[in-house]
Structures are given as structure tokens and as C-alpha cells.
Amino acid sequence: MERIYEIQMGIEELARRALETGTVGGVAALLEVPETNKIAFTLVRAPEDVKGLAPFSPWMLENAARSISQMTREAAFTQPVAVILRPCELRALRELVKLKQVNMTNLILISFDCPGVFPIGSRLNGNGDLPAAYEKAVLEGTNCPGIRQVCSACEEFVPRGADMVISLVGRSPTDTLRAAFPTEAGQKFAEALGLLAEGREVEAGEERDRLAGIRADEHNALSARIQGSLKDLDGLVSVFDRCISCHACRYVCPVCYCKDCFFESPAFSYYPHSLHKRLEQSAAGLRLPLDRLLFHLGRLTHMGASCVACGMCEDVCVAGIPVSQIFKTVGGDIQQMFDYLPGGSPDDPLPLLTYREDELKEMED
Amino acid sequence: MKEESKEFTPNILYALCSWCGSGGSETAGAMKLHYPENVKPVRFYCTGGIDPVYIFRALLEGADGVVVSGCHPGDCHFDTGNYRARRRIAAVKTILNTLGLDGDRVWLRWVGHGEGKRFVDTASEFDEHIQEKGPSPLKGIRGV
Amino acid sequence: MKIAKKIPGRNREALRGLLESMVEKGAAESLFAAAANKRGDSFSYFLMKRGSLPDTLEPLPPIMSRSAAGMLTYLTRKGPLPGKTLVVLRPCELRAVTELRKLNQIHADNLVTVSFDCPGVFPLKDFFKGKAAVLIEQHEKALSDGTLAGARNVCAICAEFTGEGADIELGFLGVPEGECWAVANTEAGAQCLGLVEGEDVGDLSSRDEAVQAAKERRAVERKQRLLAFQQEVGGPENIAKVLENCLNCHNCMRVCPICFCQECYFESSAFRAEADRFLARAGRKKGLSMPADTLLFHLGRMSHMSVSCVSCGACEDACPADVPVSLFFSLVGRSTQGIFDYVPGRDVSEPVPYLHYEREEFQEMEAPYLEKRGQD
Ligand code: SF4
Ligand code: SF4
Ligand code: SF4
Ligand code: SF4
Ligand code: SF4
Numbered sequence: 001m002e003r004i005y006e007i008q009m010g011i012e013e014l015a016r017r018a019l020e021t022g023t024v025g026g027v028a029a030l031l032e033v034p035e036t037n038k039i040a041f042t043l044v045r046a047p048e049d050v051k052g053l054a055p056f057s058p059w060m061l062e063n064a065a066r067s068i069s070q071m072t073r074e075a076a077f078t079q080p081v082a083v084i085l086r087p088c089e090l091r092a093l094r095e096l097v098k099l100k101q102v103n104m105t106n107l108i109l110i111s112f113d114c115p116g117v118f119p120i121g122s123r124l125n126g127n128g129d130l131p132a133a134y135e136k137a138v139l140e141g142t143n144c145p146g147i148r149q150v151c152s153a154c155e156e157f158v159p160r161g162a163d164m165v166i167s168l169v170g171r172s173p174t175d176t177l178r179a180a181f182p183t184e185a186g187q188k189f190a191e192a193l194g195l196l197a198e199g200r201e202v203e204a205g206e207e208r209d210r211l212a213g214i215r216a217d218e219h220n221a222l223s224a225r226i227q228g229s230l231k232d233l234d235g236l237v238s239v240f241d242r243c244i245s246c247h248a249c250r251y252v253c254p255v256c257y258c259k260d261c262f263f264e265s266p267a268f269s270y271y272p273h274s275l276h277k278r279l280e281q282s283a284a285g286l287r288l289p290l291d292r293l294l295f296h297l298g299r300l301t302h303m304g305a306s307c308v309a310c311g312m313c314e315d316v317c318v319a320g321i322p323v324s325q326i327f328k329t330v331g332g333d334i335q336q337m338f339d340y341l342p343g344g345s346p347d348d349p350l351p352l353l354t355y356r357e358d359e360l361k362e363m364e365d
Numbered sequence: 366m367k368e369e370s371k372e373f374t375p376n377i378l379y380a381l382c383s384w385c386g387s388g389g390s391e392t393a394g395a396m397k398l399h400y401p402e403n404v405k406p407v408r409f410y411c412t413g414g415i416d417p418v419y420i421f422r423a424l425l426e427g428a429d430g431v432v433v434s435g436c437h438p439g440d441c442h443f444d445t446g447n448y449r450a451r452r453r454i455a456a457v458k459t460i461l462n463t464l465g466l467d468g469d470r471v472w473l474r475w476v477g478h479g480e481g482k483r484f485v486d487t488a489s490e491f492d493e494h495i496q497e498k499g500p501s502p503l504k505g506i507r508g509v
Numbered sequence: 510m511k512i513a514k515k516i517p518g519r520n521r522e523a524l525r526g527l528l529e530s531m532v533e534k535g536a537a538e539s540l541f542a543a544a545a546n547k548r549g550d551s552f553s554y555f556l557m558k559r560g561s562l563p564d565t566l567e568p569l570p571p572i573m574s575r576s577a578a579g580m581l582t583y584l585t586r587k588g589p590l591p592g593k594t595l596v597v598l599r600p601c602e603l604r605a606v607t608e609l610r611k612l613n614q615i616h617a618d619n620l621v622t623v624s625f626d627c628p629g630v631f632p633l634k635d636f637f638k639g640k641a642a643v644l645i646e647q648h649e650k651a652l653s654d655g656t657l658a659g660a661r662n663v664c665a666i667c668a669e670f671t672g673e674g675a676d677i678e679l680g681f682l683g684v685p686e687g688e689c690w691a692v693a694n695t696e697a698g699a700q701c702l703g704l705v706e707g708e709d710v711g712d713l714s715s716r717d718e719a720v721q722a723a724k725e726r727r728a729v730e731r732k733q734r735l736l737a738f739q740q741e742v743g744g745p746e747n748i749a750k751v752l753e754n755c756l757n758c759h760n761c762m763r764v765c766p767i768c769f770c771q772e773c774y775f776e777s778s779a780f781r782a783e784a785d786r787f788l789a790r791a792g793r794k795k796g797l798s799m800p801a802d803t804l805l806f807h808l809g810r811m812s813h814m815s816v817s818c819v820s821c822g823a824c825e826d827a828c829p830a831d832v833p834v835s836l837f838f839s840l841v842g843r844s845t846q847g848i849f850d851y852v853p854g855r856d857v858s859e860p861v862p863y864l865h866y867e868r869e870e871f872q873e874m875e876a877p878y879l880e881k882r883g884q885d
Contacts, residue, residue: 026788031796033508035746038753040508040798043791061756067799075783103784124754124831242551242637244574246827248760259776269583272590272616275556279539284565285557287546288580316758316829319551320637417812418774418805425805427793432876438868448866453812455874456845460811463844465743472876483878491876502745507795509752509804 004167005190005199007177011084011166012053014177014193018082019047023192024108025079028068029055041067043081055084055110056168058134058147060117063254063310065092069101076105082189084110086117087159088310091343092254094161095306098350101257108189111159112166113208115144116151120315141169141207143214150311150324153218158208160344163189170207178202226322226329239326240296242319245289249313249323250299255306255342262302263295300330305351306342307331375429375495377404379488380419381476382412382446385436388478396481400488404432411435413446417457420471424503430495434476434487447475469494470501512699513692514707520652520681521569523689524597524625527679527705528568531595532559536701537621538592541581542568550641554580556594568597569625571648572636576823578605578766582614589618595701597623599630601667601821603674604854605766608817611861614769621697624672625679626720628657629664633826652681655723663822663835666731668724674854677702683719690716735840742837748804751837754830755807757800761824761834767814774813775806811841816862817853818842 007014015027031042032052039057041064044050064085071077085093090111096102115138118130130146137144143152151157159165163186167178181190190196229235247264250256262268268291279286307327314324335341337360338351381387387408393400409415412435420431433454441447451473458468472491476484495501516523532540537559544555545565552570554577557563577598584590598606603624609615628651636644651657657664672678676698680690690710693699742751759775762768780802791797818838825835846852848871849862 026791028799031798033749033753033796033798036508036750036753038508038749038798043787043797043799045788045792046795049791049796062758062800064799070781070800071787072784074781075785077784077788079788081784081788120756120829237547241546241548242574244553244633244764244827246575246760246764248758248763248827248829251760251763252756252758260772269586271587272585275584276539276591279556279558282558283561284563285544285555285561288554288556288575289583316756316760318633318637318760318827318829320634416774416809418809421805421808421812425802425808426790445866448868448870449863451871451874452849452862452866455848455871456812456816458874459844459848460808460815460841463739463841464748465739466745466748473874474876474878487876487878504794506745506749506804508798509749509755 002165002180002182002204004178004180004202004204005196006202007179007195007199009177011055011177012050015044015050015053015082016047017193018189019044019050021193023080023189024082026077026081027053027084028064028081029053029084030057030059032057043071056112056173058115058117058130058144059120059123060086060089060310060312060315061120062252063092063312064089065096065102065254066252068093068107069096069254069257072103072107073101076103078106080106080108082108082110086114087111087157088114088154088308089254090159090162091156091308092310094343094346095255095308096257097346099257108164108185109162110164110166111162112168113159114151114154114157115169115211116147116154116157117311118146119148119311122146135173138169139172139207141205141210143211143218148311148315148324149222149322150309150314150328153215153222153328154309155212155215155219156309156341157211157215161346162186167204167208169211170205222325223329223332226325230326230330236293240293240321243292243296243321244319245292245295246318247295248316248318252312252316253303254310254312255303255308256299263291263298300327304331304334305338305340308342373496373500374403375492375500376427377492377495378423378428378431379404379406379491380412380415380431380433381406381408382435382442383408383410384442385440385478386412386434386476386484389434389476389480389484392479392481393484394481398481398485400485401492404488404492411441411443411446412450413441413443415450415453417453420454420457424470424501425506427504429498429501429504430470430472430491432472432474432487432491434474434484437475437477440477466503467498467501470498511693512702513690513710513713514702514705515688515710516679516691516707517688519649519687520689521567521649524568524679525566527691528566528595528597528623529562530705531701532562534704535559536593536704537595539590539594540597541577541584541594542566542597543570551637556584569648569652571631571645572633573599573602573630573821573823573826574633575764576605576766576821577602578609578615578821579764579823581606581620582609582766582769585616586614589616590620593619593621595621595623598675599627599821600624600670600672600674601627601819602766603672604669604819605821607674607854607857608767608819608861609769610857612769621677621701622675623677623679624675626652626655626672626681627667627670628652628655629660629667629670630657631659632661635659653686655682655719661822661835662825662833663820663839666727666734667820668727668731670723670727671720680716680720682723683716735836735843738833738836738840742840752803752807752832755803755832756830757803757806758829759806760827760829761832762810764823764827765814766821766823767817767819768810775802775809807837811838811845815842815845816849816851819853
């Protein structure tokens with residue numbers, strides 16, 4: 001059973017104290033820049049700069065695993081750095097470790113059970129009443145109306161593998177912090193900050209289970225909806241009909257880490273005469289750029305097994321294509337086939353990097 | 366105000382081409398001339414190889430000013446590298462001015478190989494110029 | 510050489526009819542133009558062949574999903590298309606094509622360009638949210654009167670909205686209802702236009718006047734809007750505000766027809782570093798917002814390509830965060846183009862400012878040396 005401690009301080013205070021005591025040399029989390037309305041995943045070094053830290057703020061402007069990859073790919077931190085991530089960011093991070101895109105050395109992973117985030121678009125139209133509705137949903141353990149589709153259908157909203165797990169669902173923003181420290185690193189972190197001595201152990205609430213139930217139903221509904229719309233080639237063509245081939249979806253995807261995307265490589269830059277040959281063979285003409293569907297199908301095969309259903313791709317798609325719902329559904333099928341949970345156990349090898357002679361017989365004719 | 370800004374030691378980048386600009390600094394060394402220590406020379410192969418992004422990057426990451434010196438017109442080791450630099454610096458200054466970011470924190474002045482004095486004068490003059498301006502607000506913008 | 514013909518039909522019908530009959534009469538082997546996508550509620554550029562032009566042909570769509578200039582780069586970067594091809598372009602796309610030809614990204618041999626009086630287009634996202642049929646009808650009306658309510662930022666202040674640089678130019682403004690005028694501006698255009706039936710337009714002055722008046726009005730509006738925008742964004746704090754929603758996703762760069770680099774500097778290894786260096790930066794900058802270098806990306810892109818920015822608005826259409834990117838680049842482009850006395854897309858023989866230098870120029874950009882120390 002996990003032991004949850006009640007801690008007499010807020011997250012900003014905790015981060016400040018961790019920096020002040022030298023327990024960590026840096027903290028990275030969502031932060032509201034005081035001078036503007038900017039919210040960004042921010043790396044902070046000085047205790048006074050943690051002002052505005054807002055890891056539970058219901059926005060995701062990028063999947064932070066991308067940034068941690070950018071920071072640590074060349075060389076890891078040489079002192080402990082605490083990073084506060086949503087569960088899908090944490091899963092992406094753990095997936096990137098397997099892909100050798102992240103160096104976890106010295107990272108202290110803090111996460112929380114996640115009530116979901118709103119699409120980026122709703123932030124641009126002013127936040128309106130969103131915060132109040134959101135607080136209520138968090139407290140009750142329900143889905144707040146208006147959160148991303150993939151969030152409302154997210155069953156993996158309780159983090160795995162974090163050093164510190166904060167309980168958020170069932171809590172109100174004015175409540176004290178509650179957290180578990182499931183790993184050795186987490187225990188050490190808590191001890192160094194005196195959290196275990198100060199805190200007292202408490203019971204987990206039932207709101208998390210309620211939310212899990214709601215999410216499971218939503219997940220089934222979403223899968224059915226997407227499978228319905230994709231049932232044949234026509235469906236697929238239709239779903240991606242408005243796609244402008246900007247590839248923003250792959251650029252923001254944490255798992256699409258390739259520096260040179262295959263679909264932007266010389267393999268897809270054609271000589272005019274070969275284009276003309278294709279034109280000769282086509283009835284209705286060539287829609288430009290070519291290979292729109294191939295790009296999406298290719299991306300599905302390249303990284304569908306690792307899709308953590310974070311929703312970034314859909315948020316940046318100006319054509320309004322339900323990209324992340326499609327990837328969650330199709331990727332989910334692939335993952336099920338290999339019995340693989342992206343970002344789950346670090347010991348599970350990547351399905352497309354492991355092969356066995358005696359597998360997948362059902363795929364052979 | 367004036368008193369305060371006197372206290373301030375600007376962080377200055379002095380971009381030099383490896384032919385005339387650096388040559389000027391070597392001549393200055395041979396002549397035992399001094400320039401302020403807060404002016405940090407950086408050598409480029411040719412001023413024509415200085416992408417505007419390098420200048421912006423310096424200004425955003427902590428420099429209070431950037432000064433560039435290369436060969437006088439007609440003397441460029443690669444014929445036209447310095448003209449290219451001049452056009453690019455013209456664009457840099459214009460962009461900064463258009464956006465209210467003070468293009469005067471970027472200077473271009475030719476320094477020939479033998480012009481040791483001109484080199485140290487430029488360094489000192491630019492240092493004073495930036496001291497008067499005060500710290501660059503560009504390096505302090507948060508969130509972008 | 511300058512021939513002008515009356516083409517019957519309402520605006521988009523007239524253009525469609527003209528294209529179909531030119532292609533049918535053998536003016537070209539293929540046609541590059543926009544057409545409706547499968548579902549009919551969005552549009553893309555297509556390369557189509559003679560003999561099987563689709564019914565979905567829609568050369569005047571109310572949106573610009575991508576810049577046609579980018580698509581022509583895609584088609585011809587490695588060499589010209591083998592057969593003669595009619596290409597239909599908006600005026601800003603035509604200007605971008607001219608820039609890309611100078612930059613050796615488009616091989617224009619065999620291309621015959623067609624452009625038209627452009628009223629602007631709707632922002633992509635607005636169109637996708639709205640009712641396609643209604644918006645298409647509004648756009649059709651706007652073709653005749655030249656003003657499109659709800660047009661994109663840059664369209665509303667576009668002062669170069671005619672196809673005067675094209676081989677064939679279609680006039681809708683100041684033209685009697687129920688027809689449009691096709692003007693051949695070049696020999697290649699005249700050859701194609703000569704193939705189709707049509708009464709000659711004797712007197713072009715009604716269109717010339719309408720265009721002239723609209724251009725003058727737009728030029729004033731452009732200046733005012735950009736200066737107002739400059740007030741809004743000027744200074745470090747305001748810039749941070751304008752960019753506060755920017756995700757640093759680089760989509761603006763990816764769809765910009767002028768940003769043709771296959772490997773963008775801002776996605777290069779120049780931005781890789783050891784983790785501790787990020788931490789050091791975080792200390793200096795009182796917190797490092799990730800993904801880092803947003804402002805650097807925009808300033809750098811401005812320094813690389815704003816001299817050639819044609820104000821086509823593709824960047825803003827593709828921005829998921831509603832950053833007014835195209836105004837930003839138009840404002841800066843206006844200044845950088847100004848110092849070089851350069852108008853992007855004006856003339857293919859005019860060199861791009863960064864590829865051409867004079868010995869005696871821009872002396873005012875040099876810091877004058879007065880040798881005052883010597884006098885002490
Ligand atoms: S972001 Fe949207 S429009 Fe762009 S490539 Fe992806 S699906 Fe297509
Ligand atoms: S495909 Fe979309 S939902 Fe899946 S990991 Fe990538 S960005 Fe997230
Ligand atoms: S921003 Fe600069 S380097 Fe990047 S694509 Fe544009 S011109 Fe090239
Ligand atoms: S910067 Fe924007 S407006 Fe300018 S050419 Fe590029 S896409 Fe068009
Ligand atoms: S301006 Fe828009 S498109 Fe460009 S990087 Fe920022 S969010 Fe992306």
C-alpha cells in the first residue's frame with residue numbers, strides 16, 4: 001500500500017525550499033511568468049525565481065518530455081534537478097529513455113494524478129469560467145467539461161515510476177499538499193526536506209477511483225467513435241481531408257524525436273519527370289504535396305507503439321483533425337497487440353526493436 | 366542616474382575577422398595598448414560569416430552590446446565578405462530599431478591590420494557608449 | 510502585344526471557364542490550380558493534366574491552405590516541369606514565386622502564370638469553423654467589390670493585390686457585372702490567351718481607375734495598420750507580450766514559402782548543449798522558458814528572410830497559437846526592404862539584397878571614427 005503524507009506547504013514553497021537547502025540544483029515545471037500571461041515549462045535555478053510555479057495549472061503548451069530530452073540528450077545534469085510532469089509527459093520521458101533521447105541521471109521525477117488539461121485554443125479565447133469549473137471537477141473526481149478529448153479518455157492518469165506522487169484529484173487548491181514517495185530517490189528527497197517528519201500519513205480518497213471509472217467509459221466511447229470514422233480507406237481519406245501537410249503534429253510530438261524526419265527527407269523530394277509520370281497515371285490530378293496519407297500512416301507505424309496519447313499533436317493542428325484521438329486509438333491497438341504500455345515498465349523492450357521467431361503467427365497468411 | 370550607470374560594467378562582445386580585425390588587436394598588443402577587460406574579443410574567419418543570429422543570440426543571452434570589426438572596403442581577404450557583413454548589420458540594426466530594441470547596441474567599424482590604436486579606441490569608445498546606455502533590457506526579457 | 514479579352518461568366522465561373530478552354534485548346538499540357546478536396550469543404554493545390562480536369566476545380570478558393578509558391582518549389586526544385594503548365598497564383602504567391610526563382614528554388618521554364626484581382630481570403634481557422642457555402646458566396650461577392658469582410662490581417666492591408674506580374678492577369682474590379690477581363694501581359698500569355706474566343710476589351714480604363722483607387726486606399730491603410738502595430742509591439746516588454754502565446758513550434762517557418770532551407774538553423778545542432786548549460790542559462794535569465802529561444806527564432810528568421818517576405822499570411826494561418834506572425838514579419842519586412850529599396854517579387858532580374866553588395870553603400874551604418882583619443 002502506498003503511504004501518503006500530508007505536507008504543510010504548497011508546491012512553490014516546496015520547490016523554493018528544495019533549492020534553498022541545496023537538495024536540488026534546479027527545478028523544472030510549468031510556471032506563469034509574472035510580467036506576461038505566458039505559461040511555460042520553465043527551468044529554474046534560483047530559489048527566488050520559483051515565483052509563479054504552477055505545475056497543476058490546466059494547460060500543456062508542449063509535452064515537457066521534449067524539453068527534458070533537449071536538455072539532457074548531450075549530457076546529464078551533474079546535480080539533482082526536480083522535474084514536475086504530468087503522467088503523459090512522464091510516460092513520454094520514460095519512452096525516450098528507451099530510445100536513448102533522455103539521460104535520467106540526477107532527475108527527480110515528481111508527478112501527480114492528472115485531472116487533464118484544456119486545449120491550447122481555449123486559452124487563446126480567454127480563460128473565462130474555466131478555472132472555477134476545473135477546480136470543482138478536480139475536487140469531485142470528474143472530467144471537467146472542455147478538457148482535451150484524449151484527457152477525458154485517459155486511463156493512465158496516475159503516474160508510474162515517479163519519485164514523488166502528489167495527490168491532486170479530490171483535493172482543492174487551498175488544501176495542503178499530499179504526496180507519496182514510492183522510490184528510494186523519492187524517500188531521500190523527502191527526508192532531506194524533512195517532509196516525512198513534518199507530515200502525517202493519510203488515507204487515499206475515493207475520487208481517484210471515481211475518475212478512473214468515468215475515464216474508462218470515455219475511453220471506450222472515444223475508441224468506438226474513431227474506429228467508426230476510420231473503418232475503411234474512404235474513412236481515412238475523409239478524416240485527413242483538410243490536412244495541409246504542415247507536419248506540426250509530428251514536430252510537437254514528444255515521441256517523434258527523429259532529427260531528420262523521413263517524411264521530410266530527400267526520399268520525398270521528387271524529380272519533375274517522376275512527378276509527371278505519376279500525373280499521367282492519375283485520374284483526378286495530384287494533390288499537393290503528395291504523400292499526405294502516407295505521412296500519417298507512416299508516423300502511425302513508426303511511433304504508434306510509443307504514443308502516450310498526450311494530445312499535443314491535435315492541439316497544434318490548425319485543420320482541426322483529431323490527430324491525437326486517432327493516434328491514441330490506433331496506437332492503442334498496436335500496443336495491445338504487443339501487450340506494451342509506452343512509458344510503463346523500463347524493462348519492457350520497445351516492441352519494434354525486439355523480434356521473436358515464434359510471435360505474431362496470426363499476422364501471417 | 367548617471368552616477369549609477371557609471372557603476373555598471375557592460376558585457377561587450379567584440380567580433381573580429383581573423384585577418385584585419387584580429388590583426389588590429391595583434392598590432393595593439395605589440396604596441397602595448399590597453400583596452401577595457403570587459404570587452405571580449407571573438408574571432409570569426411570573416412565578418413561575412415557573422416550570421417545576424419549570432420548577434421541577436423549574444424544580446425539575448427547576456428551581452429549589453431556587440432561591436433564588429435573587419436577589413437576596410439577593398440581589403441577583404443574574400444573580396445566581399447565585409448560588404449556582406451555591412452548589409453547584414455544594416456538589417457540587424459533596422460530590425461532592432463523597428464521593434465524598439467535599440468539598434469545602437471550594435472556597431473560596425475572597419476579596423477585594418479596595422480590599426481592597433483583604432484582597435485583599442487573602438488573598444489573603449491564602444492564601452493563608454495554602452496555604459497551610458499546602461500544594461501541591455503534584451504537580456505532580461507523573461508518567457509521568450 | 511497587350512491583348513485583353515472579355516470572358517463571360519461570374520467571377521469564379523469565368524476564370525474556371527477560361528482555364529478549361531485554354532487547356533483544352535492546347536495552351537498547356539497541365540494545369541496547376543486549386544481544387545476542392547474530397548469532402549468539398551476545403552481546398553488544396555493540384556497538378557492536373559489536360560483532358561481530365563476535375564469538376565472540383567476551384568481556382569479562386571476563399572482560403573489559402575498553403576502558399577502555391579511552396580508547392581511550386583516542391584514540384585520544380587530539382588528542375589523544370591517537362592510540359593508547359595498553366596499555374597494559377599494569388600498575387601502574393603506570384604511574388605513569392607519570383608523571389609524563389611531568384612533563390613534558385615523554383616525553375617520556372619514551361620510555367621505560364623495566371624493571376625487575378627485578389628480580394629483576400631479568410632483565415633484558415635475561421636473558414637474551418639464557419640459554414641463553407643456561406644463563406645464561399647461572401648467571397649464571390651468580394652471578388653467584384655474588392656473588399657472581403659473578415660479577411661486575414663495581411664489581406665486587409667494588401668496594396669499589391671492585382672496579377673500585373675503574371676503572364677495573364679484576370680480583372681474583376683471595375684469590370685461590368687457578368688464578365689471578367691483577361692489581359693495578357695507577356696508574349697507567352699498572349700499565345701495562350703489568343704487561343705480562346707472572346708470579344709476584345711477596347712477600353713481598359715474603368716478597371717485601371719478602380720484598381721488605382723483601391724491601391725491608394727490600401728497603401729494608406731497598410732501604413733497605418735503597420736505603424737499602429739509597431740506601437741503595440743515596440744520595446745522589450747511589448748514584444749514579450751506579443752509572443753507570450755508562441756509555442757515555438759516553428760510551424761510559421763515550415764509553411765513560409767520564402768523559408769526554403771531544407772535544414773533550418775533553428776532546428777540545427779547549434780541549439781544542443783549539455784544539461785548544466787541550460788541550468789546556467791536558467792540562472793542568468795531568472796528562469797528559462799522551454800522550448801527556449803523563441804524570440805531568437807523570430808528575430809533570426811526576420812534577419813534571414815524578411816527582405817523577401819511577401820506578406821502572404823501563410824505563417825499566421827498555420828500558427829496554432831494565434832500569434833500575429835504575418836503582421837510582425839510584414840512590419841519588419843517593410844523596414845528591411847526599405848533600407849535596400851527592395852520590393853520582393855517586383856522583378857526577377859533584381860537581385861536579392863543579401864546576394865548583392867556595393868563598395869560604397871550603407872556608410873551610415875558604420876560607427877564614425879573621430880580619433881578623438883589622439884587629440885587628448
Ligand atoms: S498538424 Fe494537422 S494539418 Fe498539419 S500535418 Fe498534422 S494533421 Fe495535417
Ligand atoms: S502522437 Fe500525438 S498524442 Fe501521441 S505522443 Fe505524439 S503528440 Fe502525443
Ligand atoms: S529561419 Fe533562416 S535558417 Fe530557418 S528556414 Fe528560414 S531562412 Fe532558413
Ligand atoms: S513570413 Fe509569413 S507573410 Fe512573410 S512570406 Fe513567410 S509566410 Fe508569408
Ligand atoms: S508564431 Fe505560431 S507558428 Fe510560429 S513558432 Fe510561434 S506558435 Fe508556432
